Amino acid sequence: MTMIRVTAYENPKSIEEATTFLAKDTYVPIAGGTDVILELRNGMPVKLLDINNLKLNHVTSNKDNIEIGAACTHTQLASNPIVSQFVPLVGIAAGKVGSKQIRNRGTIGGNIVNASPCADTIPALLIYDAELVLLSKKGRRIARLDEFITSPYATIKRNDELLHSIICKKNNKTGYSYLKLGRRQAVNISRMTISVALDIDDDNAVIDACISAGSVFPVPSRMKDLEKFLRGEKIKPKLFKEAGKLAVDLMIKHSGYRWSTPYKEPVLAGLIERALMQASKGIVQDN
Amino acid sequence: MKLDFVLNNKRVSINVKGGLRLIDLLREQLDLVGTKEGCGKGECGACTVLLDGKPVCSCLILASQVRNREVTTIEGLSIEGEMHPAQEAFTETGAVQCGFCSPGLLLSTVALLNENPEPSREQIRRALSGNLCRCTGYEKIFEAVELASRRINGLSVQNDKV
Numbered sequence: 479m480t481m482i483r484v485t486a487y488e489n490p491k492s493i494e495e496a497t498t499f500l501a502k503d504t505y506v507p508i509a510g511g512t513d514v515i516l517e518l519r520n521g522m523p524v525k526l527l528d529i530n531n532l533k534l535n536h537v538t539s540n541k542d543n544i545e546i547g548a549a550c551t552h553t554q555l556a557s558n559p560i561v562s563q564f565v566p567l568v569g570i571a572a573g574k575v576g577s578k579q580i581r582n583r584g585t586i587g588g589n590i591v592n593a594s595p596c597a598d599t600i601p602a603l604l605i606y607d608a609e610l611v612l613l614s615k616k617g618r619r620i621a622r623l624d625e626f627i628t629s630p631y632a633t634i635k636r637n638d639e640l641l642h643s644i645i646c647k648k649n650n651k652t653g654y655s656y657l658k659l660g661r662r663q664a665v666n667i668s669r670m671t672i673s674v675a676l677d678i679d680d681d682n683a684v685i686d687a688c689i690s691a692g693s694v695f696p697v698p699s700r701m702k703d704l705e706k707f708l709r710g711e712k713i714k715p716k717l718f719k720e721a722g723k724l725a726v727d728l729m730i731k732h733s734g735y736r737w738s739t740p741y742k743e744p745v746l747a748g749l750i751e752r753a754l755m756q757a758s759k760g761i762v763q764d765n
Numbered sequence: 766m767k768l769d770f771v772l773n774n775k776r777v778s779i780n781v782k783g784g785l786r787l788i789d790l791l792r793e794q795l796d797l798v799g800t801k802e803g804c805g806k807g808e809c810g811a812c813t814v815l816l817d818g819k820p821v822c823s824c825l826i827l828a829s830q831v832r833n834r835e836v837t838t839i840e841g842l843s844i845e846g847e848m849h850p851a852q853e854a855f856t857e858t859g860a861v862q863c864g865f866c867s868p869g870l871l872l873s874t875v876a877l878l879n880e881n882p883e884p885s886r887e888q889i890r891r892a893l894s895g896n897l898c899r900c901t902g903y904e905k906i907f908e909a910v911e912l913a914s915r916r917i918n919g920l921s922v923q924n925d926k927v
């Protein structure tokens with residue numbers, strides 16, 4: 479029997495109540511628990527704060543933004559019509575997390591706060607310039623997702639803060655692609671993901687490109703240099719091949735040359751090329 | 766800590782420790798040993814139960830998290846002593862060998878068929894991909910799900926005519 483040492487388990491019904499607990503004492507928030515329960519096994523005793531009854535499982539849309547509640551499960555996001563219309567890469571990424579059992583429990587908020595280099599929803603959210611709404615007794619603050627994670631498994635969130643929601647900017651593009659490469663089809667902590675959104679004009683030139691990668695850099699990141707390289711270029715197969723090479727250079731520049739680099743080089747180049755090709759055809763890829 | 770929830774259609778009220786996992790509550794405190802623990806890490810699906818009808822890993826959920834919700838284990842699948850059509854189909858097609866994975870697979874199957882009574886092979890494969898089986902090579906399992914699907918739909922067609 480595996481025992482997790484829990485000295486208090488609080489089940490607040492309102493955000494006010496939850497942030498009061500967090501201000502008073504050190505609590506570990508628990509959403510789906512798919513990351514946190516494994517971490518706590520045979521660990522130090524903790525106080526848990528269940529965030530599942532705070533009504534944080536909303537998806538709403540206004541003129542410019544989509545707001546996603548932190549407690550939305552991957553299952554919910556994978557089939558949400560607002561998500562698939564306005565932030566399709568987020569829905570596809572959520573649909574590729576782990577297995578059905580994991581998607582039924584795991585939340586987008588947990589995925590972000592856990593801040594694993596291979597968290598699948600983060601690269602997809604980066605495409606939409608996502609911002610995070612953090613709440614505490616001291617008030618509300620907004621953090622940019624691309625500044626939230628400081629190193630693998632570390633974020634700027636204070637212990638007294640709760641992740642309330644994620645705000646994504648609507649950015650209609652002509653094509654999208656999300657590719658995930660994992661060791662096994664269903665259950666894996668993904669080894670590499672590529673998210674691409676392309677905007678192409680009638681002359682087949684790239685107006686705008688947004689590209690991000692998971693498990694390529696120490697934290698999931700946009701590839702701004704690659705985006706700049708593509709902007710204004712005419713689409714041709716050679717362009718995407720060159721983009722693949724440039725992505726590899728960026729990986730080595732930012733992550734250093736590691737034992738895994740020779741394996742990752744051709745894989746990354748190939749994925750970037752394929753993702754760009756698909757996005758240039760307007761496909762929202764679900765491989 | 767007092768915990769109230771519905772287990773296999775019956776109300777349960779029980780004292781639990783805050784850090785108790787659902788699988789330990791089921792197996793150790795309630796003697797429902799049909800739910801198996803394989804990896805204990807969310808990877809094999811042997812511990813699958815239904816939470817409000819949806820498959821989840823009982824090794825990755827605390828008992829405290831099922832408060833006021835509905836849990837179904839393999840013991841709750843048969844109705845008045847009759848096997849669920851999926852259970853019959855699994856035994857008939859030889860989808861059960863050592864049987865360790867079977868309770869979890871059956872619950873994932875039942876959840877799938879409730880949501881989608883006529884799943885394609887690909888949909889079956891995807892829905893069951895969180896349940897590992899070392900023995901069967903999956904082919905017999907997929908056949909069993911398809912058989913169960915045909916029977917369930919056949920039955921409901923007859924009922925509709927009555």
Ligand SMILES: Cc1cc2nc3c(=O)[nH]c(=O)nc-3n(C[C@H](O)[C@H](O)[C@H](O)COP(=O)(O)OP(=O)(O)OC[C@H]3O[C@@H](n4cnc5c(N)ncnc54)[C@H](O)[C@@H]3O)c2cc1C
Pocket residue numbers: 506507508509510511512513514515529548549574575576577580583584585586587588589590591592596597598599639640641642665666667668806807808
């Ligand atoms: C078998 C298996 C396969 C997996 N496969 C994948 C995969 O393919 N891709 C992937 O990206 N991940 C995968 N994961 C990891 C995990 O399922 C996801 O990261 C999931 O989204 C975590 O969400 P959760 O709600 O379960 O988080 P929890 O475990 O509840 O929490 C995770 C962390 O976030 C904190 N937290 C959660 N919510 C809040 C909040 N609202 N405010 C403040 N802090 C909060 C918790 O305190 C904790 O530190 C897998 C896990 C398992 C066990």
Ligand code: FES
Pocket residue numbers: 801802803804805806807808809810811812813822823824825
């Ligand atoms: S025992 Fe729970 S998934 Fe393996």
Ligand code: FES
Pocket residue numbers: 860861862863864865866867897898899900901
């Ligand atoms: S029958 Fe033995 S693991 Fe599936």
